[in-house]
Amino acid sequence: MxxxxxxxxxxxxxxxxAMAQKKHTLSSFVEYGAAVHTGDNTPLWQVSNQxxxxxxxxxxxxxxxxxxxxxxxxxxxxxxxxxxxxAGFSSGIQQAYADFRYKWFGIFAGSKEMKAPLINSRLSxxxxxxxxxxxxxxxxxxxxxxxxxxxxxxxxxxxxSYGWFTDGHWLADHTNLNAxxxxxxxxxxxxxGFIRIGVPNGKWQLxxxxxxxxxxxxxxxxxxxxxxxxxxxxxxxxxxxxxxxDDDKPSNDALFYQGNFVGxxxxxxxYRGKDFSISLYLDNYFEDFSAMGKQNGWxxxxxxxxxxxxxxxxxxxxxxxxxxxxxxxxLHGLHEPEEGPVHKTGGSDNYYNNGLYHSxxxxxMANGNPLLRAPVYNEDGNMSFxxxxxxxxxxxxxxxxxxxxxxMAKLTHNRTWGTHGAPTLDILENFSAYAAFQYxxxxxxxxxxxxxLGLDTGDIYGDNFGFQMRVRKTF
Numbered sequence: 001m002x003x004x005x006x007x008x009x010x011x012x013x014x015x016x017x018a019m020a021q022k023k024h025t026l027s028s029f030v031e032y033g034a035a036v037h038t039g040d041n042t043p044l045w046q047v048s049n050q051x052x053x054x055x056x057x058x059x060x061x062x063x064x065x066x067x068x069x070x071x072x073x074x075x076x077x078x079x080x081x082x083x084x085x086x087a088g089f090s091s092g093i094q095q096a097y098a099d100f101r102y103k104w105f106g107i108f109a110g111s112k113e114m115k116a117p118l119i120n121s122r123l124s125x126x127x128x129x130x131x132x133x134x135x136x137x138x139x140x141x142x143x144x145x146x147x148x149x150x151x152x153x154x155x156x157x158x159x160x161s162y163g164w165f166t167d168g169h170w171l172a173d174h175t176n177l178n179a180x181x182x183x184x185x186x187x188x189x190x191x192x193g194f195i196r197i198g199v200p201n202g203k204w205q206l207x208x209x210x211x212x213x214x215x216x217x218x219x220x221x222x223x224x225x226x227x228x229x230x231x232x233x234x235x236x237x238x239x240x241x242x243x244x245x246d247d248d249k250p251s252n253d254a255l256f257y258q259g260n261f262v263g264x265x266x267x268x269x270x271y272r273g274k275d276f277s278i279s280l281y282l283d284n285y286f287e288d289f290s291a292m293g294k295q296n297g298w299x300x301x302x303x304x305x306x307x308x309x310x311x312x313x314x315x316x317x318x319x320x321x322x323x324x325x326x327x328x329x330x331l332h333g334l335h336e337p338e339e340g341p342v343h344k345t346g347g348s349d350n351y352y353n354n355g356l357y358h359s360x361x362x363x364x365m366a367n368g369n370p371l372l373r374a375p376v377y378n379e380d381g382n383m384s385f386x387x388x389x390x391x392x393x394x395x396x397x398x399x400x401x402x403x404x405x406x407x408m409a410k411l412t413h414n415r416t417w418g419t420h421g422a423p424t425l426d427i428l429e430n431f432s433a434y435a436a437f438q439y440x441x442x443x444x445x446x447x448x449x450x451x452x453l454g455l456d457t458g459d460i461y462g463d464n465f466g467f468q469m470r471v472r473k474t475f
Contacts, residue, residue, distance in 0.1 A: 025070040033470040034060040035088075040462025041377065043454025045410050045434035048370035049126050051094070051113045052135030052363055056376060059088025065095065076101040080112070090170065090363065095136065106145040106159075111138040117194060118207055118268040118281060120305055123318040123396030125412060126369035128285040128301055129213050129264050133370045134362035137188050139163025147196050158193035158209075162236065165215075167363045174364065176381025177223040182358045187217035187231070189239045189259075194266075205270040213367075214239050215357045216259035229356060230258060260354040262287055262368075279305040285368070287349045290328035296349070297326035301369065312400040322371055322392040322414070324351050330420045348420045351388045358383035371414050373460055387416040387428065387460060404442055410434040416460060430458030436468075448472045 033053070035042055041056040048054075053061070065082035082095035097110025113136055116127035126133055143159030150156060168184035175182040194209030216239045220227040230238075235258065242257045268281035283301035286292040291299065303320040329347035352360040352372055360367050361383070364376030371394075373387040392414035400406045412432045418424035436452035449471055456464040 026066065026068055027475065028066045029064065029472055029474045031063040031470060031472040032061070033063070033468070035466060035468040037454075037464050037466030039456070039464035039466075041456070041464050042468075043434065043456045043464045043466040044370065044412070044430075044432040044461050046452060046454040046466050046468045049121065049124075049131055049133050051132050052089075052365055053084065053094065055086075055089035057088045059086060061086035061089075061091075063094065074102060096138075101145070104144050104146070104148040106141075106143060108139075108141040108145070108161075111136045117192070117209070117211075118266050119283065119301075119303070120316070120318050120396075122408070123305075123316060123398060123410070124303065125301070125320055125322060125371055125392065125394040125396075126366075127264070128283050128368045129211055129262055129360075131366075131368055131370065133374075134365040134367045135166070137163045137165060137362060139188060139190065141190070147194075149200070153197060153199055155196040156194065157196075159190070161188075161190045163188035163190070165218075165362060170363050171358070171383065172221075174376075174381060175221075175358075175383050177221070179380045180358065180382040180384060181220060181222040182383050183215075183218045183220045183229065183356065185218040185231070186215050186357065187236070187239075189214040189216065189236075198270075201272070203272050205272070206268070207270075208265075208267040210263060210265050212261065212263040213360075214242075214259045214261050215354070215360070218357075220356055260357040260360070262352070262360050263292070265292065275309055275311075277307045277309075279303075281305070285324070285351065287351065288328075290347065291349055296328045298323050299326045314397055314399045316399075317397040318395065320392075320394040322369065322390060322394065324372060325389045325391060325417060327351060327389065327420060350419060350421065352385040353388065353419070359385050361385075371412070373416070377461070386418060386422065387424075388419055389417040389423075391415050404440055406438050406440075408434075408436045408438075414460065428459040430456060430460035432456050432461070446474045448474075 035046055035054065036058045037043060042054065046054065047056055061084050063084045065080060068079040070077050078099040080095050080097055084094045085091045093111065095112050097108065097112040099108045113132065114130065115121040115132050116130060119127045121132050139161040141159050141161035144157045145159060147155035147157045165186040165188060171182040171184060190213050192209065192211040194207060196205065196207050198205035217231045217235055218229050220229055239259050263286050265284040268279055270277060270279040281303045284294065285300060290296065301320060301322050303318060306317040308315050327349040352366065352368065359375050361375055364374060366372055366374040371390050371392050372385055375383040375385065378386065392412060394412045396410040398408040414430050416424065416428045433455040434452060436450065439449040441447060451469045454466040456462060
């Protein structure tokens with residue numbers, strides 16, 4: 001299987017490079033990467049926020065892709081095919097998509113690497129619902145993908161999508177049904193809406209919005225068999241406007257809301273000066289109305305980002321504090337569904353875990369912030385998040401050493417108390433460090449060389465030291 005994917009990747013790049021010489025609408029690349037480590041795992045920041053292109057084990061891969069960008073009359077059209085052949089993690093299609101834009105309207109279909117809307121995905125520890133940590137989810141999306149100005153100082157954007165998780169076979173191979181369960185063939189639904197106040201690239205700008213992601217459908221697999229969680233067209237409509245499932249579904253869905261809902265309320269304020277800009281932001285995570293109403297205390301990702309326009313040694317700095325310890329309290333209050341959500345006291349939100357869907361993850365990696373340790377680290381084959389009560393300090397910064405050399409660094413200290421239902425006997429701590437350098441030769445601008453060192457010490461990810469490198473050639 002790996003040999004076939006390797007050959008297809010090289011064929012893809014070969015054809016793409018030949019065609020790119022004839023048409024400027026096509027571009028292509030080939031990339032080789034590898035990571036080796038000593039200790040228990042690949043260091044945190046060499047495996048996290050890399051769109052699933054990494055592994056906690058030693059790994060190597062070759063990757064190739066072709067991308068198309070053109071205008072068809074009044075339509076802007078983009079497409080791509082990106083294939084990976086790997087040892088140490090799964091091979092296959094990384095990206096395959098078509099994206100059509102007509103003025104402010106967009107329609108998208110396929111699998112594409114996506115980033116958080118208001119957070120610096122490169123330097124941040126990671127947005128709380130979708131950080132670019134896990135493999136992309138194939139989906140069909142429509143909406144307003146870029147800000148549309150309704151007034152000189154008011155713009156909106158928003159999108160709706162349906163998709164499908166692709167990790168069913170991986171879960172079957174890695175789950176120990178004596179230690180837990182998993183759900184296969186999960187469907188995905190996403191909504192987001194954002195407002196921007198301020199003129200484009202003006203001195204002051206305020207962004208605020210909300211995202212809502214839902215896992216639904218599929219089959220829950222336990223040691224005693226499978227349970228259908230709703231896979232009809234009716235279930236797709238019910239997820240669009242949240243409501244309870246039919247009586248033949250599991251009690252969690254029949255009594256309350258069908259599916260596993262996760263979301264964020266996001267706000268970011270920015271000031272742009274002549275020499276620098278500064279942004280303050282909050283990413284408030286919720287799984288129900290209690291956290292949506294900020295009954296979860298200081299939980300959330302609180303951040304500051306600085307950008308320096310004329311200071312090349314340090315051109316970008318992100319400082320963050322992450323807390324997920326409150327979770328609206330340790331106990332979950334119950335109510336009758338007909339009483340409405342205002343009677344729900346919330347509590348014990350158990351971030352990223354759910355009673356019917358094993359966890360908010362894809363291919364074992366957290367879809368959200370990786371400082372909540374992902375199921376891929378669980379040695380007993382349990383697919384839940386066992387350390388979702390976290391406090392962490394994180395700093396990431398980047399700069400340019402010369403016209404050809406640039407760098408990026410991260411330092412993170414985090415502590416965990418386990419979960420409300422299964423707390424750790426002692427507070428577990430971890431320190432992670434990361435330094436990466438990139439070299440783009442002036443005489444060979446189509447080549448890029450990347451190398452990094454990573455370090456972990458502590459009880460959460462183990463004591464690890466790793467080296468990672470990538471070489472990319474574009475055509």
